[in-house]
Amino acid sequence: MERSEQLLLDVWREACRHIELSESAANIANLVRNDLPLEMLLVRQFDFSSRSVKTLAVGRSSPSALGLGADNVASVAKWERLIAWASTGKVSRTPANRRSGEMGLVVPKTLEGEALAGPLRGAGDPVGVLVATAPLNRAITDRDVRLFEMLIEPFSVALENHLRMHELSHLREIADSEKRKLLKRLGKPDQPEEVIVGAESGLRRVLDRVNLVASSDVPVLILGETGTGKEVVSRAIHARSNRHEGPFIRVNCGAIPPDLIDSQLFGHERGSFTGADAARQGWFERADGGTLFLDEIGELPPAAQVRLLRVLQDSFIERIGGQHPIRVDVRIVAATHRDLPSMVRAAAFREDLWYRINVFPLTMPPLRDRPEDIPKLVRHFAARAAQRFGLPTVEPSSDDMLVMIAYRWPGNIRELAAVIDRAVILGEGTRLDIRTALGGWSNESTPPATPSDEPTFYEVIPESLPPRSIPTTQSPANLGEPLSLNDAIRQHIEQVLRRVHGKIEGPQGAADLLQVNPHTLRAKMRKLKIDWDAFRR
Template identity: 40%
Template sequence: MKRILVVDDEKNMRWAIKKALEKEAYKIYEAGNGLEAIEKFQEEMPDLILMDLKMPKMEGMEALKKIKEISEKTPVIMITAHGTMESAVEAMKIGALDYISKPFDIEELKVTIAKALKVMALQEEVSYLREELEKNTGKTIIGTSPQIQEILNIVERVASTNATVLILGESGTGKEVIANALHYSSNRKQKPYIKVNCGAIPENLVESELFGYEKGSFTGATARKIGKFEKADGGTIFLDEVGELDLSMQVKLLRVLQEREFERIGGNERVKVEIRVIAATNRDLYKMVEEGSFREDLYYRLNVIPIKLPSLRERKEDIPLLTDYFLQKYSQEVGRKNLVISEEVKKKLLNYQWRGNIRELENVIERMVLLGQGNIITEKDLPYEIIQEEKTEEIYRLPKEGLCIEELEKNLILQALERTEYNQTKAAQLLGMTRHTLLYRMEKHEIKKK
């Protein structure tokens, strides 16, 4: 229901406009002058303002200026008694969307209001789509591994439905990318797409962020705030890191998912929403249910369509594709279009464990593009953690021909003793054993003390 603030010092005029517009399913608020209009505007944040030009205490033109300072986007239609072009032009320069002259036909007023609301909706949609395009440029699903192909198949099958989707996977595996694909492949793609990182919001602010609040509901609530669920009406809400919500918020979230309605903090009005819910987490929700830290009923409400993303370690065949993609992306950004990665580096990237998954790989490629010298990225450009992990793996890698454990143990003890100049206490610390155990093993391998 669209909300309209009618501002006019004539009570009978406000009454007539209110009665006519309420029949069109608008919710009407009233103000008798410019000062009241500003106060009511901050309190209710209406979708449109219908304001008389000539009023006591504060005229419409002054009120228009102050309202535009608070919210430039809110459409204002000015009412003038004489229809002078000078007044209309001045109001339009300040920010009024349209004007209408007294006396006016009520049907003409309805058409003017409908056109203004449509213009506002189109402006919001263009702005939203531009922001989303900028945010999601370059974010796509890359991979030919069987796991990724199966996930793409699921996305294709469920994107056009209203089914709730739960995306599971380690940090950095691309959960947000999958959520984006679900939304932009659906029939809601031109509707709002609201993302909420549940783990990034302070615990005492989660409810107000999700559901909004009314003016005066708590200290500092100087105006009504629209929450994320209300902003997502008609579109999709993506609840990232949903496993971070405490039990009290889980109860409130469950109620919204069941009833598709809620109340703002401090309010009595039931706000109904028509939304598609996508949730994601890197935590084991089933284990959390068993431990009592996540509600079982909420788990099953979210887990309608589960999508489990593999770690990068489980889909190593996709590493070369991802490497080439990120290399092209960042080399173009910095103007190094002829940049290539050496085969030795590619091999090391393929064998690395990637505990941070795709996000870590992207960061590594970006770093090498920015800091590397010349047109070829070589081993010297690799980050320390990749080089160090490879060295560690080489120490413990079993040779193809096998080895003798006894000989290996003796060799390691000798290395530790030589490194510490035969200080038995320090050598034992290097080997992760007590000095008594070291002396026993030295005697066993006939290693003489110095």
């Protein structure tokens, strides 16, 4: 198979494999970086209601500045020209810093370098655009254009699936909210608490902390990689709280267009803007007496962060076009896969809002750190998929389990559930076709994700460690046998901690001297069972 054909096959696999568009964009950018000069790869959506183009997903081969939000199109005429270009399906190319016409509308002004833009279509109509920029010292060639054109159709499918999924999710949240309100009026109990696979093993520590915080009304911030089960844990907090009879409302902050955030969160009065034909309750009002789960809170634009902060401070909202404040009694549970402290330092997330939501943080472990839960999860999702698809329930074989445990699961539980769905369908009720569902991956091949000691997230409230006395330093020369690598790392870290008296962050702190991120250092010390408090004076 030629290189281009294999690359296209891999791109299609990544485009269809992930539920989250951001995961597909990041993985595809990584796949093509040796063939296509990429400084940045953006998937952008056309918002016809506000005549704007907003960024939904970013794939980059190198770090870049934040702030790739919506670009408001200046006029109806420009918008019509943009849609006319998108309807042609033709890729456009422009030199660095000389963008006009449709390229001036779809390429964010903060991006430099030569750029390519290709329309993304759904059901025949343009729904967005794929944008790629090259490094400043690299010119785009005709070969680059041909390779970029190969990406258009896979990304069109990925974007269309993304939009449909979020539309269904939005409708589900509305229906769920109305159902809970009706059950509350009728005095009937809601559904029992969702079964959490791994509650007695890989998630035991997390659920112990859930039990600690559930009965209070303090805000909870759930941190974790995409697909680790943050929503399941948020529902567990609600189900175990005094608000369990009230509504549980989930809002995906990253899926709401910037121009509609106020209306979605706080509601609006009739006639408050064009198209507001009736008054509408926002999510805060719908969640009154219950729990509001703000998923992907790191995606909120700065203006919305200010208004959210005010609600958290005084518990009053005001609808768009309204003249009277409305008091709401809502418990906030927020979640994100982003590094919020880094966003605070970059002024992309408000520091005061960070302090408000980060009262009690919970960190979700990735699935690769919970191998003992994989067999239970496989059986759980296999039984669920068989019921949904009307097929006999099939037990996974021991070989299936070995393959599943050896795989690194970059998409965590969400990816595992999708793989099991495919395996059930491919097995046609007689077996689980795990290897085909994984795209031919086996534990003899190179895993798609490399394990790392660096945490994707951090814990602001450290887990309790058993009290330890400050250890004495031992020289390898005084030992009968060579130190293991972990012992050598432990001794080196303890030596630095002793020198700085347990100080982790700031100038001349342990992280500064070791030239590592403070969160990375804390995670390493937790893994090595180093109690840094014991070194403080």
